[in-house]
Amino acid sequence: MTAPVRVRFAPSPTGFLHVGGARTALFNWLWARHTGGEFVLRIEDTDLERSTKEMTTAILEGLEWMGIDWDDGPHFQSRSRDNHRAAALALLEAKAAYPCFCTVEELAAERKAAITRKESYVYSGKCRTIAPDRAAERRDKSELHTIRFRVPFGETVWIDAVHGPTRFDNRTIGDFIVLRSDGAPVYNLAVTVDDRDMRITDVIRGDDHISNTPKQILLYQAMGAPVPRFAHVPLILGPDKRKLSKRHGALGVSAYQEQGYLPQAFTNFLALLGWSPGDDREMMSRAELVEAFSLERITGKSAVFDVQKLEWLNGQHLSTMSGLAVADLVRPRFIDAGIATEKELAERTIWFTEVMTLVKTRSRTLEDLVVQGRPFFAGAIEYQPDAVKKFWKDPRVARELLSVAANYVDGEAAFDDLEGMEARLRALCEQRDVSAGKLMQALRVALTGTRVSPGIFETMAAMGKSLVVERIEAAREHLGREIEVA
């Protein structure tokens, strides 16, 4: 029986929750839920200058939106600084670390020399050999010093859950600082101490931390703490194949939320970036993801973020949702867009749900829903140039068609009998010797201003007779003016 899994997500609140972080969080969460383990949230706010309360809030909100919940935390790393210092001192006590009195100038000189020799810089270890009593003496005199970790000879190896056996020659690491001269603990120390204290069993994080790992393993070993399992997840790349960054545009999770992506689609998409269930499944529910997830199936190759696939997946998830669920989700967007008031929508819940049902198969995001739903509400519409060009090519013909349409609508009593409506319209067209198809298309522009809408009879039924009449009249007037100008 192995110890229950405890994972953590440890963002630093110096920026919003970006896509890479979101996926790291997701993988941790999926692993915790898959194994029945626990997910700890730790905010690494030790960079006081750049960390803000707003960013912390934004990160928590992003996680919540994605449906990622935590069992422990949020803990704030800045609150355990004393702990980190104590750990550094304990290391010193155990002779696993030593005080280093080298000045900035001396270190700069060492570095410079290394560069001229075309070697990578590692600390020479000059202060390693200072006799302990002599070092204590100098410390007592408050001579400025850092605490350095004594890196042993040999190599540091671990079995990465993603990359397999990974090894580093300790000579390339060099005695690194764990406590700065101002008493501030260094990143690798803080992380290791926190992970130890939080009893983290599995560290799932980005590939960019691989080079920190040997240092952290060395620290665990020196502290006599169990070394967790590591899984280094490949990075997410932008379309230019470079590490995803602000350059690539909207990257905060909140941006995707605003654009109208569904959290279940977004997480589904993110899960498929660097991981696959091993079969041909693409669209997966939250539960399926949890069920199928495993560290072993994470690929070692970094993946390009493909918005088009996200859009498609979002459309898929949208189409599986009921009209009612969709209506509930988009309602605020209609209100924010000033299309309808909350009260109006509340009074027409059933109708609104019907409209959303009509429109959702041809929408990929919630924003699409707003755009396509808008014409169903009273008020003026704009005639889109591309629609006019395609279906109102000749204004005279278009007006002619619309007069037939007006005639038809005038005589049409049953606005809910779709098949009957179509039969009667076709019969009328036959009688007047006009193309039913052309008429419907011209009518579509009159009713919605666009060349895209649900079936014309569904559209009319949903709009209601009076709005349909009004729109046709407006269109005929508009076309009349066009003809005069020409």
Place this chain on the structure above:
RNA sequence: GGCCCCAUCGUCUAGUGGCCUAGGACGUAGCCCUCUCAAGGCUAAAACACGGGUUCGACUCCCGUUGGGGCCA
């Protein structure tokens, strides 16, 4: 520059020595459906970076080259 990671269609991936004339998905193109656009159905084009080994046999294992990326400086 040093260290490290990675390498299958444009993109996400399946593939763990013979099942591969390399499968799926997004995207692209075409067809069907059709009042438009989607959705849906069908079809097509599209990849194992290169060179050496190992092996009866390599997309799969090893080495090198090249390329991409990351971290540190």
